[in-house]
Amino acid sequence: MQLHEDERYLQGRYEVQGRDFVDAGLVSSLIKKALKDKGIDEDVIRRVAIVAFEAEVNIISYAESGTISLYLLPDSVVFEAKDVGPGIADIELALQEGYSTADDTIREMGFGAGMGLSNIKKSSDVFEISSEVGKGTCLRSVIRLDGGETPGEGDGR
Amino acid sequence: MNLDTLAKRLDLSCKCCWEKLNREVTGGYTGDLLSDVMANSKAGDIWVTRQVHKNVVAVAALKEHAAVVVVQGAEPDVDALEKATAEGIPIFTTNKSAFEITGLIHGLLREDKA
Numbered sequence: 001m002q003l004h005e006d007e008r009y010l011q012g013r014y015e016v017q018g019r020d021f022v023d024a025g026l027v028s029s030l031i032k033k034a035l036k037d038k039g040i041d042e043d044v045i046r047r048v049a050i051v052a053f054e055a056e057v058n059i060i061s062y063a064e065s066g067t068i069s070l071y072l073l074p075d076s077v078v079f080e081a082k083d084v085g086p087g088i089a090d091i092e093l094a095l096q097e098g099y100s101t102a103d104d105t106i107r108e109m110g111f112g113a114g115m116g117l118s119n120i121k122k123s124s125d126v127f128e129i130s131s132e133v134g135k136g137t138c139l140r141s142v143i144r145l146d147g148g149e150t151p152g153e154g155d156g157r
Numbered sequence: 158m159n160l161d162t163l164a165k166r167l168d169l170s171c172k173c174c175w176e177k178l179n180r181e182v183t184g185g186y187t188g189d190l191l192s193d194v195m196a197n198s199k200a201g202d203i204w205v206t207r208q209v210h211k212n213v214v215a216v217a218a219l220k221e222h223a224a225v226v227v228v229q230g231a232e233p234d235v236d237a238l239e240k241a242t243a244e245g246i247p248i249f250t251t252n253k254s255a256f257e258i259t260g261l262i263h264g265l266l267r268e269d270k271a
Contacts, residue, residue, distance in 0.1 A: 028219055119192055119196045
């Protein structure tokens with residue numbers, strides 16, 4: 001998967017540390033604030049916030065580290081998360097709601113319910129994910145500013 | 158109905174952000190799975206949970222919840238209260254179960270709208 005390269009539209013780039021649950025949600029709140037400051041529609045922000053939170057928590061839960069990039073294009077918000085970590089062996093399985101490899105520590109905090117990736121997909125107009133075992137995972141979510149398609153009808157990969 | 162009225166009627170104990178108690182509660186959501194709450198709760202909801210850690214506040218702030226209610230006599234973590242104060246999210250506690258307090262809140266909100 002090619003990551004977005006047009007830096008003209010870059011709104012923010014954020015580093016996320018694996019296992020740093022203390023600050024989980026911090027990047028999501030910065031992203032939400034950045035979009036609010038730009039006057040973006042509330043429903044779009046609501047969807048981006050879900051995508052950002054789930055992607056952020058995934059990096060914290062499973063990866064060593066990751067980078068989240070936010071682009072604001074004329075017609076859409078493009079959200080990208082790239083991590084260095086174990087990767088996902090079976091993406092189809094990981095996308096199934098309820099499937100999770102989370103350990104007990106993660107679950108006790110109320111994470112790891114196996115809803116993260118499917119929440120991201122449902123909130124996206126376009127959702128792409130690629131992963132290499134032993135290296136890491138990249139995901140991209142595009143959310144159209146005009147409201148796009150019905151959430152949940154994202155076109156998959 | 159605002160938080161102050163709701164808290165008094167249900168004997169909820171306020172742990173922070175007393176200055177925010179005039180905030181209106183427009184609905185509610187109950188759950189301990191953060192992804193479920195992220196996906197399904199709405200702005201203005203009062204969130205009923207048994208989770209006590211700081212990430213609860215992150216979710217409540219992102220979703221613009223009116224407040225959080227921690228059930229079953231549990232106490233929020235100190236860093237959760239600090240973050241809640243910084244974010245302006247009131248946290249209440251109750252000795253009641255999630256089932257019981259959810260039912261009571263639901264009843265009050267329905268009565269208020271009638």
